[in-house]
Amino acid sequence: MENGEYSKELDMAVRVVHLACALCRRVQEGLLLVGNDLVKAKDDDSPVTIADWSVQAIVSWILSEYFGSQNVSIVAEEDVQTLSKPDSSSLLSAVVKTVNECLAEAPKYGLQSPARALKTSEILEAISRCNSTGGPTGRHWVLDPVDGTLGFVRGDQYAVALALIENGKVEVGVLGCPNYPLKKESFHYQYKAASPKLAQPCSDSLEKGCVIYAKRNCSGAWMQPLVHGSKKLEWPNSASLIQVSSIDDPALATFCEPVEKQNSNHSFTAGLAHSVGLRQQPLRVYSMVKYAAIARGDAEIFMKFARTGYREKIWDHAAGVIIVEAAGGVVTDAGGRPLDFSRGVYLEGLDRGIIVCSGPILHEKIIGAVYASWDSSSL
Ligand SMILES: Nc1ncnc2c1ncn2[C@@H]1O[C@H](COP(=O)(O)OS(=O)(=O)O)[C@@H](OP(=O)(O)O)[C@H]1O
Numbered sequence: 173m174e175n176g177e178y179s180k181e182l183d184m185a186v187r188v189v190h191l192a193c194a195l196c197r198r199v200q201e202g203l204l205l206v207g208n209d210l211v212k213a214k215d216d217d218s219p220v221t222i223a224d225w226s227v228q229a230i231v232s233w234i235l236s237e238y239f240g241s242q243n244v245s246i247v248a249e250e251d252v253q254t255l256s257k258p259d260s261s262s263l264l265s266a267v268v269k270t271v272n273e274c275l276a277e278a279p280k281y282g283l284q285s286p287a288r289a290l291k292t293s294e295i296l297e298a299i300s301r302c303n304s305t306g307g308p309t310g311r312h313w314v315l316d317p318v319d320g321t322l323g324f325v326r327g328d329q330y331a332v333a334l335a336l337i338e339n340g341k342v343e344v345g346v347l348g349c350p351n352y353p354l355k356k357e358s359f360h361y362q363y364k365a366a367s368p369k370l371a372q373p374c375s376d377s378l379e380k381g382c383v384i385y386a387k388r389n390c391s392g393a394w395m396q397p398l399v400h401g402s403k404k405l406e407w408p409n410s411a412s413l414i415q416v417s418s419i420d421d422p423a424l425a426t427f428c429e430p431v432e433k434q435n436s437n438h439s440f441t442a443g444l445a446h447s448v449g450l451r452q453q454p455l456r457v458y459s460m461v462k463y464a465a466i467a468r469g470d471a472e473i474f475m476k477f478a479r480t481g482y483r484e485k486i487w488d489h490a491a492g493v494i495i496v497e498a499a500g501g502v503v504t505d506a507g508g509r510p511l512d513f514s515r516g517v518y519l520e521g522l523d524r525g526i527i528v529c530s531g532p533i534l535h536e537k538i539i540g541a542v543y544a545s546w547d548s549s550s551l
Pocket residue numbers: 218249316318319320321322323429430431432433434435436457458459460478479482485488
């Protein structure tokens with residue numbers, strides 16, 4: 173990993189995301205075996221699992237140990253509300269067990285384990301500490317412990333996303349994608365919207381799982397396979413440079429979007445796709461794996477148009493944006509402006525939707541199509 177500004181932060185973030193991916197893999201396997209008893213609904217009805225809380229706890233604990241808890245500000249998705257309810261004791265013990273088992277493995281990634289198992293109160297404290305609201309000044313870590321929780325509980329794609337923002341700008345981004353197939357063909361085969369019956373979760377025989385990372389003003393975006401996967405790789409791991417696709421002809425381009433139509437207006441994006449001449453069926457994929465797909469050159473366009481009134485959160489985008497940009501891509505809102513990470517927890521001022529492209533030619537076409545079709549849209 174390169175030296176220079178933020179290199180220590182990037183190095184720590186990559187290690188901790190590898191550790192988090194190992195945790196998630198174990199929990200996802202368990203969930204698929206025992207069923208979804210340990211999946212809870214939050215007040216907004218969205219799912220949350222022991223993996224979401226446990227990853228938030230380990231990231232918070234490790235960053236605080238390493239950089240000092242007074243120096244660490246973390247903006248993250250989860251809180252302890254559901255976990256602290258009187259009927260949540262089995263959930264809480266599952267989190268405590270998962271966190272301690274995971275932290276015991278930290279030395280495998282060159283990280284320090286606690287001297288003794290963490291107590292329940294320490295774990296709750298680590299989760300609650302991630303209650304920063306970010307903002308225009310200072311240094312803030314931004315964490316989505318499990319992005320695409322719905323994909324996670326369905327045995328499908330999800331991501332662990334960690335970024336570092338300083339003075340409102342994303343400086344470091346790390347995305348762990350434990351179920352990302354390493355072969356492009358497998359990715360396309362599984363997620364074609366036109367053939368949902370083919371959309372099986374990755375078979376175990378397929379090689380899958382990577383951590384992708386980038387930092388600003390530094391050469392490119394990098395990818396490491398997960399260790400302790402099918403290839404039995406050991407840490408430290410080798411990294412390879414990744415790059416966006418060179419395709420700029422819409423007829424050959426692939427676009428991805430969220431699986432759930434409640435999260436993005438599929439008919440509006442279908443209209444845009446048609447008007448710019450995209451011919452391929454969209455790939456419907458859970459989580460920030462969509463950013464990873466653009467950065468790795470497995471797809472050319474990612475569009476998300478949430479319903480009016482929904483406010484996008486910074487942890488759903490920060491790591492993905494810097495990685496795609498470092499890999500040569502372009503990310504803006506639907507008005508063509510960069511996303512603003514300086515305004516707190518939400519991407520305030522976002523114009524309608526998010527457009528991620530492998531290059532400026534496709535990007536310009538999509539923005540033009542949004543402009544032309546907005547009046548007649550049903551958003
Ligand atoms: N109503 C609505 N509209 C738009 N976006 C929403 C909405 N509700 C939730 N979210 C956020 O979307 C995150 C999941 O995005 P995905 O791209 O994985 O969506 S999908 O499940 O594939 O449809 C998801 O992230 P996680 O909670 O980390 O899974 C949410 O932050």
